[in-house]
Amino acid sequence: MPMQVLINLFIGLLWMFFQNDWSALSFLSGYLFGLCVLFVIRRFLRSKFYLFTLHAVISLFLLFIWEMFISSILVIRKIITPQIRIKPGIVAMETSLEGDIEVTLLALLITLTPGSVVMEVSPDYKILYTHVMDIPELSDAVLRSRNRFEEAIKKVTRK
Amino acid sequence: MSAGHLIELGSVFLILIGTVAGSLSAIGFIRLPDVYNRAHALAKSCTLGVLFVLLGTFLFFLFVERYFSIKLFLGIFFVFLTSPVAAHMTCRAAYRSKVPLAEISVRDDLKEAMSREYNCEQKGGA
Known part of the structure; x- marks a missing residue:
């Protein structure tokens, strides 16, 4: 590259x-x-043409901004309701990504989207333990955004 | 009203959104129950706030002062790079030093994993 x-x-x-x-x-x-x-x-060429990778990086960034807006609105709505009714918890999420760069990128992006913080990565990089702010409402959204992020990251790092 | 005024108004509006997001994150920091939930409020709404404030400032300098400031983009980039690491490390350290989850928590998948790891260490030590 x-x-x-x-x-x-x-x-x-x-x-x-x-x-x-x-x-x-x-x-x-x-x-x-x-x-x-x-x-x-x-x-x-031995690696992918770099404009394609650049395009993948830009689309990953746009996807991330979009996800951040959606989940920010959810979290802010939770914060400003008069009675805080949330059911937080730690969820184990599996990931199909491999290698340091991919897992780090996924953990960064999941932590940056509001409503979820990656707390621990299992030693074999297979499972991310994620603290989710409101399990009934947000866990589906977190899983969905994880799938989207995985797709986009694979486009960036793999051939 | 000229285009310059419009741009200025737009950037002021962006900065206003950023400030509101920052203050909301402060409110969340006070209201939420435990350290893990507070990390959510602080790390995230704050990044959103910083993003909006710096974007508004960037637009203002670009169109009103005719000055392309790459430093502001670097600011956004580094905040985005470092704030999740800080949130992750805070939560991880809190969990490892056995800070309890809030009582309203409904699920804890990490508990078994940690106890399994602990048992492994015990066996390895013995």
């Missing part, structure tokens, strides 16, 4: 040399040209 970006930068620089024009504009056009070249030869 970093190799691809380096190649692309190099093509941009080379383009600038060929044009004999030292400006940001010619570098930019060279960079775009390099993107086209990389796109054409993407089947021969």
